[in-house]
Amino acid sequence: MKKPPRLLKLGRPALRLRVTFGVMALVLSLFAGRLIVLQGVDPDRYALAATKENTKPFVLHASRGSILDRNGVPLSVSEDAVAITADPTQTGKVASQLAGVLASRLSVDYATLMKKLTAKGRYVILANKVSPQTWNQITAELKERNKALKEQNKALPEEQKKPLLAGLYTEADPVRSHPNGTIAANVVGIVGAEGKGLAGLEYGLNDKLSGQDGKAMYEVDARGNKIPNADHTVEEPKPGVSAQLTLDADLQWFAERRIEQAVKQYKASSGSVVTVDVKTGEILVMANYPSFDPNKPVKTAALKNRALEQVYEPGSVQKVVTMAALADAGLISLDTKLQVPGVYTVQRRSIKDAFDHGVLNLTMAGVIAKSSNVGTIMAAQQMPVGDFVHYLKKFGFGEPTGIGFPGESRGLMPPGDEWSELTRSNVAFGQGLSANAVQMAAAVNAVANGGVYMPPKLIKDWVGADGNATPNQTAAPRRVVSESAAKQVTTMMEAVTGKGGTAPLAAIAGYRVAGKTGTAQEVDSACGCYRKWATSFAGFAPADNPRFVTYVVLQDPTNGRGGGFQGGPVFRDVMSYALQKYAVPPTGAKQPVIPITW
DSSP states (O other): OOOOOOOOOOOOHHHHHHHHHHHHHHHHHHHHHHHHIIIIISHHHHHHHHHHHHEEEEEEOOOOOOEEOTTSOEEEEEEOOEEEEEOHHHHGGGHHHHHHHHHTTSSSOHHHHHHHHTOSSSOEEEEEEEOHHHHHHHHHHHHHHHHHHHHHHHTSOGGGOOOOSOOEEEEEOOEEEOTTTTTTHHHHOOBOTTSOBOSHHHHHTHHHHHOBOEEEEEEBOTTSOBOTTOOEEEEOOBOOOEEEESOOHHHHHHHHHHHHHHHHHTTOSEEEEEEEETTTOBEEEEEEESOOOTTSOOOGGGGOOHHHHOOBOOGGGHHHHHHHHHHHTTSOOTTOEEEEOSEEEETTEEEEOSSOOSOEEEEHHHHHHTTOHHHHHHHHTTSOHHHHHHHHHHTTTTSOOSSOOTTOOOOBOOSSSOOOHHHHHHHHTTOSOBBOHHHHHHHHHHHHTTTEEOOOBOEEEEEOTTSOEEEOOOOOOEEOSOHHHHHHHHHHHHTTSSTTSSOGGGOOTTSOOEEEEEEEEEEETTTTEEEEEEEEEEEEESTTSOOEEEEEEEESOOSOOOHHHHTHHHHHHHHHHHHHHTTOOOOOOOOOOOOOBO
């Protein structure tokens, strides 16, 4: 039986229409709801998100504080300079002409400039640290060329006119400069290409000098490149603080020239000079040789500030501290007499003076004047070792000076206070401990200052961008020996520069001068043995009313050896310059006649 054919049911148009309208209404309601959220409920958040996608932050570097001498003479300053930038969308068609102009005035080659001027994006840096004078020359030449192009274009139809040279811009990009060249270069240090201190005070004070960077939000293109002249917002940077040092640039310059002469004359490896204001502890001179010109490329080895970073055994200048401690304890006086043999045995070790002699009848002034190691040991043996160590610590040995200079060495002292008799004997005349030049100058300064130790000071004031100065705070002074003990040692030291002393070349006409020579063995790292030397001289003037202390040290002189004839003349010249510049008159008192023998 054949089945009847299936009949197709017709659709229901009304239902389909209702479903279609329902779906459309739902979609439209979703769009409407989203629109209400975007424009009515939280428009700011979405506007900010859109802005962030089209903007990018750029750092605005704060102007770096200056480093000045005590009189405001600039030692390191930031000078105006610019970074030259370009918008390649504007420079692409005229890249060859622009590259020709720029290459002739910048230290960037033509090929590199062409690559940048035709790059993708809207922002490239062509050159950094360009002086305003150079940029003015570039803009002047571009104006002249554009003027000529305009004249040419007048005669050409519109489609043949040549594009003008455009698309170059500038940003502030200061450069660090040292107007006085080598003066205090080892102290001041240098700044790297990124504007951060790399050595010296530039490194140690970087946070204060740098200030606080600001930022600018610029519109950027799809590639994230800044769009020149587009809308932007700026958070202004806060300039750094300037450091006014205690150094005197004039005196520093003279001392640097003088120590350079001495290093070359005596074929030493290096030398340093430190001059201190007795009453304040302010360092007027911290001179080193070798040095460098911070305005030129510098080798790392030349950056060292030897006056604070290099330590050595101080030799006989240490006897000043030993005698001050003994006098303060009442164990010696100017009337003390010693019979000093040519050789003295301590714990089975024979110790001699630098010169051969039999038994000498020396006063304590004579022990200092003749720089007798044996006499110093004999006097020092009266003091308990623990007491002696305590005095050394009060004079600042084994501890940082407090200046806060990066890389400063604290020196070395034998550990503990239970030294052997041999250790105490060696330290008494300047072997067996090490110090830097500033530590030695500060220790001698305590004697010149009537027994009061003045913590050395290198930074005098902090100067804000508004010009207001804030004094730099240092540690409080401390008494280390009595005024009477300091005066007795001063009298002993005057015998050093007098007739029969070891440093008559340190005397200054018209002034009473107290001084002490030093010659110490140094360890040669090549062999681990004593075969190098450090020669030195420390002194102050006027001895009857001290104003300045000057300390001179030469490292490893190979053309002769002796603190009196090598360091003494440098001391005399630098001290004379300081006394004259600061108008310190002679007191008129005659140098006392001090018996050195009996």
